[in-house]
Amino acid sequence: MNIIEFIYHDFFLKKIYPEGLSKFLRIGQFGLQDAGTFSMSIHTKQRPALEIAKWGVYGQSYDVIVINLLGSGAKDINISNWMNIGFAFFDFSREGENIRIQARESEWAFDITVASLSFQSCSTYIE
DSSP, X not given: OOGGGGEESOHHHHHHOTTOOOSEEEEEEEEEOGGGOEEEEXXXXXXXXXXXXXXXXXXXXXXXXXXXXXXXXXXXXXXXXXXXXXXXXXXXXXXTTEXXXXXXXXXXXXXXXXXXXXXXXXXXXXX
16 A cells, blocks of 8 residues: 555645655654654655755755654554664555554564654655
């Protein structure tokens, strides 16, 4: 399932990724706050459907887009070898009312169940 389908306030994301967002992603930042709230940045190398003037030209000014999210209801968190995390295929699925986010490579694993994800902003960089 397309990750954008799980994100509230997704208007901008649907505009730049009308066909959906590839599941080949990287979690760049994951931070826990109290009461199960958290922040997370998802990095993608997928070219946007629209050029955003302030970002410059894809492939010259930037080649990675960072999608910043806030979430709630974080539970069942399992992270192994965070220092090795990289781009990988991420699976986003529904488990009842919750969202499960999973990825596993030979050197690391990320698995979390959350209640909600909400879009906050985007930024870019060149790798």
